Amino acid sequence: MARRKPGTLLPIETEILEAALALQRTQQATFHGFGLAQTMREQRGSRSLTGHGTLYKALGRLERFGLLTSTWEDAPTTEGRPRRRLYALTQQGAEAAERALAARPAPSSASPFPRLAPKPA
Amino acid sequence: MSPERIATLVARWARLYTRRLPASIAERRIEELGADVHDHIAHERGHGVGDRRIALGLLSRLVRGLPADVSWRGRHSPVARSVVRVALVTAAILLVPLVAMQLSGGVAWSPADFAVAAVLIGGTGLLQQLAARRAGDLAYRAAAGVALAAAFLLAWTTLAVGVVGEPDDPLNALYAGVLAVGAVGALLARGRPRGMARALLATALAQALAAAVALVVSLAGTPADRLGSVADVIGVNGLFVLLFAGSAWLFARAAATGRGRAPFPAPRRSGHRDR
Numbered sequence: 490m491a492r493r494k495p496g497t498l499l500p501i502e503t504e505i506l507e508a509a510l511a512l513q514r515t516q517q518a519t520f521h522g523f524g525l526a527q528t529m530r531e532q533r534g535s536r537s538l539t540g541h542g543t544l545y546k547a548l549g550r551l552e553r554f555g556l557l558t559s560t561w562e563d564a565p566t567t568e569g570r571p572r573r574r575l576y577a578l579t580q581q582g583a584e585a586a587e588r589a590l591a592a593r594p595a596p597s598s599a600s601p602f603p604r605l606a607p608k609p610a
Numbered sequence: 611m612s613p614e615r616i617a618t619l620v621a622r623w624a625r626l627y628t629r630r631l632p633a634s635i636a637e638r639r640i641e642e643l644g645a646d647v648h649d650h651i652a653h654e655r656g657h658g659v660g661d662r663r664i665a666l667g668l669l670s671r672l673v674r675g676l677p678a679d680v681s682w683r684g685r686h687s688p689v690a691r692s693v694v695r696v697a698l699v700t701a702a703i704l705l706v707p708l709v710a711m712q713l714s715g716g717v718a719w720s721p722a723d724f725a726v727a728a729v730l731i732g733g734t735g736l737l738q739q740l741a742a743r744r745a746g747d748l749a750y751r752a753a754a755g756v757a758l759a760a761a762f763l764l765a766w767t768t769l770a771v772g773v774v775g776e777p778d779d780p781l782n783a784l785y786a787g788v789l790a791v792g793a794v795g796a797l798l799a800r801g802r803p804r805g806m807a808r809a810l811l812a813t814a815l816a817q818a819l820a821a822a823v824a825l826v827v828s829l830a831g832t833p834a835d836r837l838g839s840v841a842d843v844i845g846v847n848g849l850f851v852l853l854f855a856g857s858a859w860l861f862a863r864a865a866a867t868g869r870g871r872a873p874f875p876a877p878r879r880s881g882h883r884d885r
Binding site: 521522523524526527537538539540541542543544545546547549570571572573574 | 620638639641642643644645646648649650652653667670671672673674675676677678679680681682
C-alpha cells in the first residue's frame with residue numbers, strides 16, 4: 490500500500506477526485522460508487538474496475554478529509570433497485586482536484602484529459 | 611459461475627468483515643456494496659456482456675479489495691487496533707533481549723522465557739487497553755494502571771529472581787496466590803470500581819500475609835536457611851502492599867465520583883431474557 494506524506498493525497502484519492510471533477514463538469518453534481526468506478530476505469534484506459542474495498546475505503550477517507558460529502562439517495566427515486574450512497578465534491582475537494590489536474594504532466598496521447606465517461610447506470 | 615452467486619459471496623464477505631462494528635457503519639458499507647454490485651451487473655448486462663465475464667469482473671473487484679477491507683475493519687474496530695498496538699509494543703520489548711543475546715553471552719533467554727515474557731507483557735498491555743478505553747474517570751484509569759503495574763512487577767520478580775530467597779524457593783508460590791486473589795476479585799467485581807477497590811484491598815492483605823508467612827518461616831530456620839534480611843523481605847513486600855493498597859484507594863475514589871464505568875458488561879439478572 491502506498492504511504493502518505495503529510496498533507497498529500499494518495500494516488501487513488503487523487504484519481505477519485507479527478508473522476509469526480511470530470512463528472513461534475515458533465516453537470517452531474519452527485520455520483521455513486523459504481524458510476525465513479527466506471528469513470529475512473531475510463532480515465533485510466535483500463536479494463537478492470539477498482540476493487541470494492543479499495544474504492545469505498547478511499548471514499549470514506551476523502552469524506553473524513555472534508556473533500557467529499559455523501560447522503561443516501563431518496564427512497565422514491567430508487568426504482569426497485571437498492572438505494573445508492575450519493576457523493577458530491579465539496580469546494581475544498583474541487584480545488585484539490587483542480588490542483589491535482591494542474592500538477593499532472595501533459596498526456597502523451599492526442600486525446601484530451603480527462604476523458605469523460607458515459608453517464609453511469 | 612453466475613453474477614448473482616458472486617454477488618451473494620460479496621454480501622457474505624461484507625457481513626463477515628463488518629461483524630460487531632457499530633450498526634450504522636456496518637449497514638452503510640453493506641448497503642453501499644449491495645447497490646454497487648447491483649449497478650455493476652445491470653450495467654454490464656445492459657451492454658451485452660456475458661454472465662461469466664460479469665461474474666469474473668465482480669470476483670476480481672472483491673479479491674483486489676480484500677486487503678483494504680481488512681485494513682478498514684481494523685480502523686473501525688477499537689479492539690483490533692488495541693490488539694495490534696499491544697502486539698507491536700510486546701514484540702519491540704522482546705527485541706531487546708533478543709538483540710542482547712546476539713551481542714553478549716551474559717544474556718541467555720530460552721524460548722520458554724520469551725513465551726512467558728510475551729504472555730506477561732501482552733496480557734498486561736491488553737488489560738491496560740481495556741481499562742483505558744472503557745473507563746471515563748482519571749482515578750479509575752490510574753487505579754487500573756497501578757494495579758496492573760504492581761501485578762506485572764510481582765509476577766516478573768517471582769519468576770525471574772524470587773521475591774524471597776531463590777526463584778525456586780517453594781515460598782515464592784505464595785505470590786502466585788496473591789496474584790490469584792487479585793485476578794479472582796477483579797473477575798467477581800467485573801471491573802466495577804467499588805468491587806475493584808475491595809479486590810485490590812484483598813490483594814494487598816494477601817501480600818502482607820505472604821510476607822508474614824515468609825518472615826516466620828525464615829526466622830524459624832537456621833541463619834543459613836534465611837530468605838534474606840528481615841528488612842529486605844519487609845521492604846520488597848511492603849512496596850507491593852503499598853501499590854495494591856494505593857490502587858484500592860484510587861478505585862474507591864473512582865467509585866465515590868461515580869464516573870468510572872465498568873469495562874466489562876454487567877452480569878445478566880436471572881429471569882431476564884434477551885429478545
